[in-house]
Amino acid sequence: MYDVIIIGAGPIGLACGIEAKKAGLEYVIIDKGCLVNSIYNYPLNMSFFSTSERLEIGGVPFISHANKPNRFEALEYYRRVALSWDLKLKLYEEVNSSVKEGDLFTIKTSKGTYQSRAIILATGFYDIPYMMNVPGEDLPKVKHYYDEPHPYFGQKIVVVGAANSAVDVALETYRKGAEVTMVIREDGIRDTVKYWVKPDIENRIKEESISSYFHSEIKAIREHEVDIETPEGVVTLENDFVLAMTGYKPNFSLMDSLGIAFQDDPMHTPVFNDQTQETNVENLYLAGVVCGGLKTNKWFIENSRVHADVIIADLSAKLK
Known part of the structure; x- marks a missing residue:
């Protein structure tokens, strides 16, 4: 008692x-x-x-x-x-x-x-975590928690999200040798992202060091690919890991x-x-x-x- x-x-x-x-x-x-x-x-x-x-x-x-x-x-x-x-x-x-x-x-x-x-x-x-509720989300390559950048060296990764966690993951993995693509539902990086980090990620996207798809969502995940629903239609990318920083x-x-x-x-x-x-x-x-x-x-x-x-x-x- x-x-x-x-x-x-x-x-x-x-x-x-x-x-x-x-x-x-x-x-x-x-x-x-x-x-x-x-x-x-x-x-x-x-x-x-x-x-x-x-x-x-x-x-x-x-x-x-x-x-x-x-x-x-x-x-x-x-x-x-x-x-x-x-x-x-x-x-x-x-x-x-x-x-x-x-x-x-x-x-x-x-x-x-x-x-x-x-x-x-x-x-x-x-x-x-918020789940994306898409086919393949249960594959081992999909992570809802991020620990460190080293495992993603030389890998093609998709980072889902536009808030602080997603931005930090995208920048850190990119700088440690990953090929990074961001998939973002909104029309840009969120205004709530740390003010000293937001210009960094926006500049990396602008110079295409980090690829990005805005107004877009993951549609399906397979062992070596992902399908992304974009305003121009479905895009299929080669992919090794999906880091879903969805909150x-x-x-x-x-x-x-x-x-x-x-x-x-x-x-x-x-x-x-x-x-x-x-x-x-x-x-x-x-x-x-x-x-x-x-x-x-x-x-x-x-x-x-x-x-x-x-x-x-x-x-x-x-x-x-």
């Missing part, structure tokens, strides 16, 4: 665990992957947009060598946070179902059953199973009290990027760290 179960061991889930421990609540943090699983799945050479102090939680200093920390430094930092606070973690344990009866939640996972008086959902959005979405099926309601808007925004983070289900709270629904660029570590303080303050007052 716990006072609160925190689903998600990312930075915001860890922050919630720290606040719960400080408040003297019985808690546990459950995650279907490793510690800060989303950050682990970032590209190996990724650097954060923010400086390290804006990523700090639990009063543990985050010191980085450069102005903006990288993935390796973040993984080391959050491991240190978990050890410093001796957080109660259940990793590689997926939540399969949840039922609320009276004042108690019963959660069944891949490894056991837990009961609690409250739940904090801090699952982020990075674990479920990610929250675990809506888990939210549905918990009884969370959604606003009637295109972003599928969950219903919650923005003063307490409590959803329409009593004692069920949302923390972090999951609060934005499909608008996954609204909440970050930097601006949602405060959710932990708000939630635990509200929950502590109720449980006294």
Whole structure:
């Protein structure tokens, strides 16, 4: 029996665990992957947009060598946070179902059953990619996560997307010896792409160092080819890999199973009290990027760290 179960061991889930421990609540943090699983799945050479102090939680200093920390430094930092606070973690344990009866939640996972008086959902959005839903998407050559450029040296690759991830992948693989083609549904690179990177990718496209198809989509993928639907018709290209940087979405099926309601808007925004983070289900709270629904660029570590303080303050007052 716990006072609160925190689903998600990312930075915001860890922050919630720290606040719960400080408040003297019985808690546990459950995650279907490793510690800060989303950050682990970032590209190996990724650097954060923010400086390290804006990523700090639990009063543990985050010191980085450069102005903006990288993935390796973040993984080391959050491991240190978990050890410093001796957080109660259940990793590689997926939540399969949840039922609320009276004042108690019963959660069944891949490894056991837990009961609690409250739940904090801090699952982020990075674990479920948007699928293209085209023939051949299940081939091993198709990747929805990118790690590093070396495997693509000398290969013909298609990068799908026009946002930051797609642009970073296209530029990095091109500069490490890949033959890169971008397939983009829109009429250009998105305006939200980092301002210091956008001119770079646009110039590479303009000089045709990187090929591009705008207003276009992948139609089919085969072992050595891809079909691209373009305004001029279907184009077939020789191809070794497809890197589908199509974005990610929250675990809506888990939210549905918990009884969370959604606003009637295109972003599928969950219903919650923005003063307490409590959803329409009593004692069920949302923390972090999951609060934005499909608008996954609204909440970050930097601006949602405060959710932990708000939630635990509200929950502590109720449980006294």
